Amino acid sequence: MSSLEYVFPQYPQAPVSISLFENVTNSSELREGLLAGNQCYNYAFIDAANVVSQEHLLAAIYRAVSAREEGEKMRTKNISSEIVFCMSPSNNIMDALKRFGISDTTTSVVVVKADPTHKANTDLVTNELHSLVRGDMLSVNGKNLQRFTDLNMVKKNYKVPGTFNFEDRDKLSSVVVGSVCLRGW
Amino acid sequence: MAENIIKQAHAYTANIPLALISQGAEALVFTSPVHPYLPSPPTCAPDYILKYRPPKPYRHPVLDAQLTKHRTLSEARLLHKLALLDIPAPRVIHVNPKHGLLWMNNVAGPHGFSVKQWVWDIELATAPNSALRESVMKANMLQIGALIAKLHLNDIVHGDLTTSNIMIRPKMAAADASVPVPPHNILNPNLEPVLIDFGLGSHSALAEDKAVDIYVLERAVESTHPVNSETYKTWLLDGYVQEYERGGKGGKIRIKEVLRKLDEVRQRGRKRSMVG
Ligand SMILES: Nc1ncnc2c1ncn2[C@@H]1O[C@H](COP(=O)(O)O)[C@@H](O)[C@H]1O
Numbered sequence: 001m002s003s004l005e006y007v008f009p010q011y012p013q014a015p016v017s018i019s020l021f022e023n024v025t026n027s028s029e030l031r032e033g034l035l036a037g038n039q040c041y042n043y044a045f046i047d048a049a050n051v052v053s054q055e056h057l058l059a060a061i062y063r064a065v066s067a068r069e070e071g072e073k074m075r076t077k078n079i080s081s082e083i084v085f086c087m088s089p090s091n092n093i094m095d096a097l098k099r100f101g102i103s104d105t106t107t108s109v110v111v112v113k114a115d116p117t118h119k120a121n122t123d124l125v126t127n128e129l130h131s132l133v134r135g136d137m138l139s140v141n142g143k144n145l146q147r148f149t150d151l152n153m154v155k156k157n158y159k160v161p162g163t164f165n166f167e168d169r170d171k172l173s174s175v176v177v178g179s180v181c182l183r184g185w
Numbered sequence: 186m187a188e189n190i191i192k193q194a195h196a197y198t199a200n201i202p203l204a205l206i207s208q209g210a211e212a213l214v215f216t217s218p219v220h221p222y223l224p225s226p227p228t229c230a231p232d233y234i235l236k237y238r239p240p241k242p243y244r245h246p247v248l249d250a251q252l253t254k255h256r257t258l259s260e261a262r263l264l265h266k267l268a269l270l271d272i273p274a275p276r277v278i279h280v281n282p283k284h285g286l287l288w289m290n291n292v293a294g295p296h297g298f299s300v301k302q303w304v305w306d307i308e309l310a311t312a313p314n315s316a317l318r319e320s321v322m323k324a325n326m327l328q329i330g331a332l333i334a335k336l337h338l339n340d341i342v343h344g345d346l347t348t349s350n351i352m353i354r355p356k357m358a359a360a361d362a363s364v365p366v367p368p369h370n371i372l373n374p375n376l377e378p379v380l381i382d383f384g385l386g387s388h389s390a391l392a393e394d395k396a397v398d399i400y401v402l403e404r405a406v407e408s409t410h411p412v413n414s415e416t417y418k419t420w421l422l423d424g425y426v427q428e429y430e431r432g433g434k435g436g437k438i439r440i441k442e443v444l445r446k447l448d449e450v451r452q453r454g455r456k457r458s459m460v461g
Contacts, residue, residue: 178265
């Protein structure tokens, strides 16, 4: 199992690597590493429970990467926190990192590397992550990403009205993508 | 001039093939087989739409930047609202209000058409007064009326309802996108209308604004489908009224108000056309 290297057509110079873990047992350790600003932790750690679809995850990563590549001002201190922030429909950064980032009880995590200086190297990232994250790596695809969605959490975090049909994953994905796109303008 | 604007759009979307399909005063519309961030399907179908509002050289640059940002966002916000309400409309894929860019899905898909084209095609393919024409046309006109009612019942007005701004497509096969779309067939009994172009849309609870929306559509029907326009207008309005009435007593009160305003608006329209 390894990370997925992903290239947006517009930004071939800035590939990202995306990984997915389940049964993670050291999330509190990961969170501490992030808080301490440890350079080994230069990854976006996203609680997979918030991810509705591959489209949703990529919309957030794309928004962060395109802002950086278009020379726009970042709202957070680096691209990793910016990606987590871009998952959020709200402008409150602390709140966004808390809700969409990793918490002590997180067991499934999406990990994104979007550091262009790092020259995203799948093997390197895969090895580095295997030593950081204690858990089982899965391949990154739509089906696996949807396995961990917590619909109640999504409903609350994205303020989706109760009248919405949550069974229709495709429509739910469009709604959260809309929220991701519209935040903060 | 136009060449230049198209170049600007390309500059914002490096490596993404764009095909210009419409050029209005306000915006250019392109289709693309490439999604800005999803793996593109191998079909190479023009599944995505980019709407680009270029800078307007005749406006003050600061004011122009504000207007572009405001209009791009306002359209995207309305589309998002419609997704939440589950009203068929384009889905937002990406927005960059500063650059005047709005990415959405192509609601027509490979087998959709504008209502304008669809009506023309049916008028060619079926005999006047035939049972076939009546059944297909009526069912869809009623659906279109009901769709506009849904919009209005949620206090959203479109602002530019024409038969080109309503698309018609085969009903989606549930949520599973892997189910093949039925083939191109104007007589398909399972069509659904979809509203596009919310560039002039807004929130309004006023019966007057809703009446104007309908009036604008009626005028569009008269000019694009002159021969049968009276019949089409009747069906559209029937569908509209029926959707309100499904809402019980409250709906009946609201529809009365809109119909009263519609009469007023029509009369004003007639006076104006007699003068001018
Ligand atoms: N989301 C969409 N899906 C399909 N066709 C569209 C879409 N948006 C715009 N168009 C086409 O582009 C034309 C101009 O778009 P607009 O400027 O939004 O009215 C429309 O009349 C449609 O033919």
